[in-house]
Amino acid sequence: MPSAARARGVNDLELIFIDQDPSRREMIERANGRTTVPQIFIGGQHVGAATTWPPWTGPANCRQCWHDSGYGALSPSHFTPTTEPSIAEENSNPVFQIQRMYLKDLSLEIPHAPHIFLEQAQPTVEVAIDNGHEKLADGIYEVTITVTVTTRIDEERVVFLVEGKQAGIFEIRNIPEDQMDVVLNIVCPNTVYPYLRANIADVIQRSGFPPIHLAEINFEVLYQQRLAAASSRMVPPTRTAPPS
Secondary structure, eight states, X not given: OHHHHHHTTOOOXXXXXXXXXXXXXXXXXXXXXXXXXXXXEETXXXXXXXXXXXXXXXXXXXXXXXXXXXXXXXXXXXXXOOOOOOHHHHHHSOEEEEEEEEEEEEEEXXXXXXXXXXXXXXXXXXXXXXXXXXXXXTTEEEEEEEEEEEEESSSSOEEEEEEEEEEEEEEEESOOHHHHHHIIIIIHHHHHHHHHHHHHHHHHHHTTSOOOOOOOOOHHHHHHHHHHHHHHHHSOOOOOOOOO
């Protein structure tokens, strides 16, 4: 502790051992509710514990020792504020935060109700899913996942059709450009998808049918498949020369 204090420009120290002087326990209890030791006071102001001190905001030349008030403290002849990260350093740190998660769209169709509820045949289930993203502002992105669930008795009769779109708004800054696609197409969809699964199961159950719990989706595989498909479209077809 003394060496940490001196490293911050505090040379005049008074160490108080509360186990040897129980009357000083009140000082610890008044340290913003903290009851552990060590606690650090400078010029009557509690500035932290151990080596984690916030920047000093008091007088540059603090000579009044809190010991004069009967509580004991550090009494520096001068204090050098701790060095905080510069604005440039703070602005360069990667940022990934969820700003909002919301259900953007939801629709349900039961075209053959109420007679469809009398059917005993087991319907087939078809699921289609898509995801996308849009830049809303500097460092702010909306990521959406759309799923369509269609159940059929046969080609002619649809039991129900549910379409839902779940969205999330993310703050994403200072991510390398070559990693942004991964964040927007894998990391963010993995965050949004569980909300969509829950909403789809809930609306199906509320419509009078057993809930359908969508399977887990590997968005990394979907992303790689899209890259492969896009790459194949860019490769010109091979032309065979006509026989001479």
